[in-house]
Amino acid sequence: MMNFLTxxxxxxxxxxxxxxxxxxxxxxxxxxIGGKGLSxxxxxxxxxxxxxxxxxxxxxxxxxxxxxxxxxxxKPSEISAAIEKLKLDRKxxxxxxxETGSHSRKAIAEVKKLGFAEVGTLEGGVQAxxxxxxxxxxx
Numbered sequence: 764m765m766n767f768l769t770x771x772x773x774x775x776x777x778x779x780x781x782x783x784x785x786x787x788x789x790x791x792x793x794x795x796i797g798g799k800g801l802s803x804x805x806x807x808x809x810x811x812x813x814x815x816x817x818x819x820x821x822x823x824x825x826x827x828x829x830x831x832x833x834x835x836x837x838k839p840s841e842i843s844a845a846i847e848k849l850k851l852d853r854k855x856x857x858x859x860x861x862e863t864g865s866h867s868r869k870a871i872a873e874v875k876k877l878g879f880a881e882v883g884t885l886e887g888g889v890q891a892x893x894x895x896x897x898x899x900x901x902x
Contacts, residue, residue, distance in 0.1 A: 799883040800868075803895035806831075806858050806885050815856040818846070818874075820866050821889070829899030831860055831885075831892060839866055842873050856881035864888040 801809060809815035810833065817834040819826050826836040837845035839861075851857070857879050859867035867884040874882045885892060893899065 799881070800864070800886040801858060801883040802886060803892050803897055806883070806892075807897065809856055809858055809883060813856055815858045815883075816849075816851045817858045817860060818842075820859060820861045820870060825862065825889075827902040829889070829893075829901055831858075831889070832898065832900050834860060834900075839870060842870055843877060846874070846877055851879075853878045853880070856883060858883050858885060860885045860888060860892075862888045863890055 799805075806815075810817060810831070817831050819830050819834040819836050820839045820842075821836070823836060826834070830836070835845075835849060837849075857874055859870050859874065859882065861867040864884055864887050867888065871882050871884060887894070889899070
Protein backbone atom coordinates (compact mmCIF):
# COMPACT_ATOMS: atom_id res chain seq x y z
CA MET A 764 0.00 0.00 0.00
CA MET A 765 2.83 2.44 0.83
CA ASN A 766 4.44 1.81 -2.56
CA PHE A 767 1.21 2.90 -4.27
CA LEU A 768 1.18 6.23 -2.41
CA THR A 769 4.85 7.04 -3.06
CA UNK A 770 5.00 6.40 -6.80
CA UNK A 771 4.94 9.74 -8.64
CA UNK A 772 2.34 8.63 -11.23
CA UNK A 773 0.00 7.56 -8.47
CA UNK A 774 0.42 10.87 -6.62
CA UNK A 775 -0.90 12.65 -9.71
CA UNK A 776 -3.92 10.33 -9.76
CA UNK A 777 -4.57 10.91 -6.06
CA UNK A 778 -4.34 14.69 -6.58
CA UNK A 779 -6.75 14.45 -9.52
CA UNK A 780 -9.15 12.40 -7.40
CA UNK A 781 -9.11 14.97 -4.58
CA UNK A 782 -9.55 17.94 -6.93
CA UNK A 783 -12.41 16.35 -8.87
CA UNK A 784 -14.14 15.20 -5.68
CA UNK A 785 -13.94 18.73 -4.28
CA UNK A 786 -15.20 20.20 -7.57
CA UNK A 787 -18.21 17.89 -7.51
CA UNK A 788 -19.07 18.72 -3.90
CA UNK A 789 -18.70 22.53 -4.02
CA UNK A 790 -21.95 23.27 -5.91
CA UNK A 791 -23.87 21.19 -3.36
CA UNK A 792 -22.16 22.99 -0.50
CA UNK A 793 -22.86 26.44 -1.94
CA UNK A 794 -26.52 25.50 -2.46
CA UNK A 795 -26.84 24.37 1.16
CA ILE A 796 -25.19 27.55 2.44
CA GLY A 797 -26.45 30.17 0.05
CA GLY A 798 -29.51 28.88 -1.72
CA LYS A 799 -29.79 27.87 -5.34
CA GLY A 800 -29.36 30.05 -8.39
CA LEU A 801 -32.08 28.99 -10.81
CA SER A 802 -32.11 29.39 -14.57
CA UNK A 803 -35.45 30.60 -15.98
CA UNK A 804 -36.20 26.98 -16.99
CA UNK A 805 -35.41 25.64 -13.51
CA UNK A 806 -37.51 28.40 -11.92
CA UNK A 807 -40.43 27.42 -14.18
CA UNK A 808 -40.11 23.80 -13.01
CA UNK A 809 -40.03 24.90 -9.34
CA UNK A 810 -43.12 27.08 -9.90
CA UNK A 811 -45.18 24.60 -11.94
CA UNK A 812 -44.23 21.21 -10.52
CA UNK A 813 -43.11 22.02 -7.00
CA UNK A 814 -45.64 24.79 -6.26
CA UNK A 815 -42.90 27.26 -5.31
CA UNK A 816 -43.84 30.64 -3.88
CA UNK A 817 -42.54 33.48 -6.07
CA UNK A 818 -41.56 36.62 -4.17
CA UNK A 819 -40.70 39.69 -6.25
CA UNK A 820 -38.38 42.14 -4.49
CA UNK A 821 -38.56 44.90 -7.12
CA UNK A 822 -40.24 48.28 -6.71
CA UNK A 823 -44.04 48.31 -7.00
CA UNK A 824 -43.89 50.19 -10.35
CA UNK A 825 -41.62 47.57 -11.94
CA UNK A 826 -43.83 44.80 -10.52
CA UNK A 827 -46.93 46.33 -12.17
CA UNK A 828 -45.19 46.64 -15.56
CA UNK A 829 -44.49 42.91 -15.65
CA UNK A 830 -44.08 40.09 -13.13
CA UNK A 831 -43.66 36.34 -13.11
CA UNK A 832 -46.98 34.45 -13.02
CA UNK A 833 -48.18 34.05 -9.43
CA UNK A 834 -45.53 36.39 -8.01
CA UNK A 835 -46.20 38.40 -4.85
CA UNK A 836 -44.58 41.81 -4.45
CA UNK A 837 -42.68 42.38 -1.22
CA LYS A 838 -40.28 45.11 -0.16
CA PRO A 839 -36.74 43.88 0.54
CA SER A 840 -36.73 45.87 3.80
CA GLU A 841 -39.90 44.09 5.02
CA ILE A 842 -39.30 40.46 3.97
CA SER A 843 -40.06 38.84 7.34
CA ALA A 844 -43.26 40.81 7.95
CA ALA A 845 -44.48 40.32 4.38
CA ILE A 846 -43.92 36.56 4.45
CA GLU A 847 -45.73 36.26 7.80
CA LYS A 848 -48.61 38.31 6.41
CA LEU A 849 -48.87 36.09 3.29
CA LYS A 850 -49.01 32.93 5.48
CA LEU A 851 -46.88 30.93 3.02
CA ASP A 852 -46.59 27.16 3.40
CA ARG A 853 -42.99 26.50 4.45
CA LYS A 854 -43.04 23.02 2.90
CA UNK A 855 -42.97 24.61 -0.57
CA UNK A 856 -39.79 26.13 -1.99
CA UNK A 857 -39.39 29.87 -2.52
CA UNK A 858 -38.11 31.61 -5.64
CA UNK A 859 -36.84 35.13 -5.01
CA UNK A 860 -36.91 37.51 -7.97
CA UNK A 861 -35.48 40.97 -8.63
CA GLU A 862 -34.42 42.83 -11.77
CA THR A 863 -30.96 41.25 -12.19
CA GLY A 864 -30.64 38.62 -9.44
CA SER A 865 -28.31 40.58 -7.14
CA HIS A 866 -30.90 41.81 -4.59
CA SER A 867 -32.61 38.43 -4.35
CA ARG A 868 -29.29 36.68 -3.60
CA LYS A 869 -28.83 39.00 -0.60
CA ALA A 870 -32.27 38.02 0.76
CA ILE A 871 -31.74 34.23 0.74
CA ALA A 872 -30.41 33.97 4.30
CA GLU A 873 -33.29 35.98 5.74
CA VAL A 874 -35.91 33.81 4.01
CA LYS A 875 -34.14 30.61 5.12
CA LYS A 876 -34.21 31.86 8.74
CA LEU A 877 -38.00 31.99 8.49
CA GLY A 878 -38.12 28.20 8.11
CA PHE A 879 -38.19 27.57 4.37
CA ALA A 880 -36.10 24.51 3.55
CA GLU A 881 -35.43 25.43 -0.06
CA VAL A 882 -34.85 28.96 -1.31
CA GLY A 883 -33.70 29.80 -4.81
CA THR A 884 -33.08 32.96 -6.77
CA LEU A 885 -33.82 33.59 -10.41
CA GLU A 886 -30.30 34.00 -11.82
CA GLY A 887 -30.25 37.13 -13.95
CA GLY A 888 -33.61 38.18 -12.52
CA VAL A 889 -36.53 39.38 -14.62
CA GLN A 890 -34.08 40.39 -17.36
CA ALA A 891 -33.06 36.73 -17.82
CA UNK A 892 -36.74 35.71 -17.74
CA UNK A 893 -37.46 38.15 -20.60
CA UNK A 894 -34.41 36.99 -22.58
CA UNK A 895 -35.71 33.41 -22.30
CA UNK A 896 -38.94 34.70 -23.91
CA UNK A 897 -41.03 33.57 -20.94
CA UNK A 898 -44.33 35.34 -20.21
CA UNK A 899 -44.73 38.25 -17.79
CA UNK A 900 -48.07 39.19 -16.27
CA UNK A 901 -49.05 42.87 -16.27
CA UNK A 902 -51.16 44.43 -13.53
